[in-house]
Amino acid sequence: MSADSPVLSASAHQPSAPSLTSITFEYVDAPPTLLDDSLRHRSLVWTRNGHGLVGFGTAARLHTHGEERFARARAWFAQLIKNAQITDPLNRPGTGLVSFGSFAFSFTSVFESRMIIPQVVIGRDEHTAWITLTGTAEELNGVTFEQALNRANKAMADAATAEGSAGSIKLTSGQLTAGSYVQAVKKALGHFDERGISKLVLARDVLAHSSTPIDLSKIVHALTERYGNCWTYSVDGLVGATPEMLVRVTDGLAEARVLAGTLDRASQGADEPDFAQHHLFEDPKQRNEHQLAIDSLTDSLNPISHGMSAPEEPFILQLPNVWHLASDVRAQLRADATGALPSALDVAEIFHPTAAVCGTPTKKAGVLLRELEGMDRGPYAGPVGWVDSRGDGEFGIALRGGILEDEKLMRLYAGCGIVPGSVPEDELAESWAKMRPMRQALGAE
Ligand SMILES: C=C(O[C@H]1C=CC=C(C(=O)O)[C@@H]1O)C(=O)O
Numbered sequence: 001m002s003a004d005s006p007v008l009s010a011s012a013h014q015p016s017a018p019s020l021t022s023i024t025f026e027y028v029d030a031p032p033t034l035l036d037d038s039l040r041h042r043s044l045v046w047t048r049n050g051h052g053l054v055g056f057g058t059a060a061r062l063h064t065h066g067e068e069r070f071a072r073a074r075a076w077f078a079q080l081i082k083n084a085q086i087t088d089p090l091n092r093p094g095t096g097l098v099s100f101g102s103f104a105f106s107f108t109s110v111f112e113s114r115m116i117i118p119q120v121v122i123g124r125d126e127h128t129a130w131i132t133l134t135g136t137a138e139e140l141n142g143v144t145f146e147q148a149l150n151r152a153n154k155a156m157a158d159a160a161t162a163e164g165s166a167g168s169i170k171l172t173s174g175q176l177t178a179g180s181y182v183q184a185v186k187k188a189l190g191h192f193d194e195r196g197i198s199k200l201v202l203a204r205d206v207l208a209h210s211s212t213p214i215d216l217s218k219i220v221h222a223l224t225e226r227y228g229n230c231w232t233y234s235v236d237g238l239v240g241a242t243p244e245m246l247v248r249v250t251d252g253l254a255e256a257r258v259l260a261g262t263l264d265r266a267s268q269g270a271d272e273p274d275f276a277q278h279h280l281f282e283d284p285k286q287r288n289e290h291q292l293a294i295d296s297l298t299d300s301l302n303p304i305s306h307g308m309s310a311p312e313e314p315f316i317l318q319l320p321n322v323w324h325l326a327s328d329v330r331a332q333l334r335a336d337a338t339g340a341l342p343s344a345l346d347v348a349e350i351f352h353p354t355a356a357v358c359g360t361p362t363k364k365a366g367v368l369l370r371e372l373e374g375m376d377r378g379p380y381a382g383p384v385g386w387v388d389s390r391g392d393g394e395f396g397i398a399l400r401g402g403i404l405e406d407e408k409l410m411r412l413y414a415g416c417g418i419v420p421g422s423v424p425e426d427e428l429a430e431s432w433a434k435m436r437p438m439r440q441a442l443g444a445e
Pocket residue numbers: 201203244259260261262324355356357399400413414415416417418434
């Protein structure tokens with residue numbers, strides 16, 4: 001098996017699921033820095049504080065789009081699990097057969113939502129580490145741990161890019177210039193009453209042109225070092241570090257981190273120690289924006305769960321670039337009539353798009369944001385993460401990131417929740433603050 005093995009792929013029109021074999025080995029004396037050491041230009045990444053998954057190569061993939069993108073992905077993955085031979089002595093979240101996934105924000109997007117089963121997965125959680133190989137039965141017949149380790153090392157070498165000197169970065173406007181973003185925010189505020197909208201999240205994009213090929217492993221390293229508390233992701237050129245967990249499912253327990261309400265840390269004066277408390281936690285506009293995001297999540301979670309716990313008040317999440325109002329919500333998922341619990345992918349579909357990335361009410365906000373942004377968000381603000389054959393998994397919201405459009409060009413995105421009382425120029429400044437992690441990772445500031 002090599003990165004050049006024929007890829008078993010399926011398109012939206014021919015969703016065929018191959019017969020795969022998947023073998024997991026415990027990696028007993030793995031170094032603590034295992035995941036950081038594994039990051040490469042073309043690796044698939046989901047990591048936080050040194051835990052998570054790094055994948056290499058493609059054993060199978062599905063590309064799909066449109067309104068049925070999640071349903072097709074779920075059906076394909078279910079069929080694939082049914083056909084698979086899985087040997088997994090660890091039986092933990094992220095071991096055994098795993099698929100990475102990245103989904104377009106909108107059903108109108110030309111971006112192809114995708115599921116990718118890597119040939120090699122290196123994983124680590126707080127207790128142990130592992131290597132999973134996935135391929136045909138023939139390829140994996142009699143494979144030992146030492147061979148698995150060799151294959152992992154080979155996959156890492158294949159996924160690396162030639163070291164290039166760090167290039168210079170130039171930022172230019174994307175589909176929405178700074179001026180047209182301010183105008184869009186003004187227009188949004190003017191439409192709220194007549195359209196019955198209480199919150200709209202408007203995004204914009206910026207292009208980062210590099211003088212040399214962009215090495216994604218350098219970006220991912222920079223993000224994990226500085227934003228270790230966020231979930232760093234890299235899937236087929238979509239890369240970033242999101243602070244927002246759409247849903248983590250572990251054995252039927254669903255957990256989400258809802259964010260809405262933002263303050264740029266660069267705006268704090270030296271003589272204002274309680275700055276975030278005053279300007280974020282005690283600000284009625286910010287609290288309203290946050291409450292709308294909580295309501296949207298709990299409305300989606302209620303019908304599929306019981307025993308929900310949501311805090312009465314948010315906490316202040318401090319990141320290197322911004323503060324956010326944050327709330328951690330958890331609930332036990334309900335089994336369906338057949339006794340099956342919803343998977344992380346099922347729940348991601350149900351939650352998407354939350355009011356943190358679309359608005360309230362969802363449908364009306366979605367229509368207005370397409371009108372005012374006039375751009376294709378691609379996978380920005382869509383679910384990104386992984387799911388395993390048990391249904392455990394994690395999907396974050398693809399924020400604070402960018403998409404590699406060609407080897408020297410990356411498109412960065414950021415959006416801001418607009419509510420009555422929002423000041424357009426402040427929202428533009430906030431969008432810059434939200435792009436800071438990627439601008440720094442690219443060396444653009
Ligand atoms: C839409 C984004 O952030 C969301 C998440 C947290 C706080 C937000 C805000 O305060 O506007 C946004 O709703 C983005 O980073 O592109």
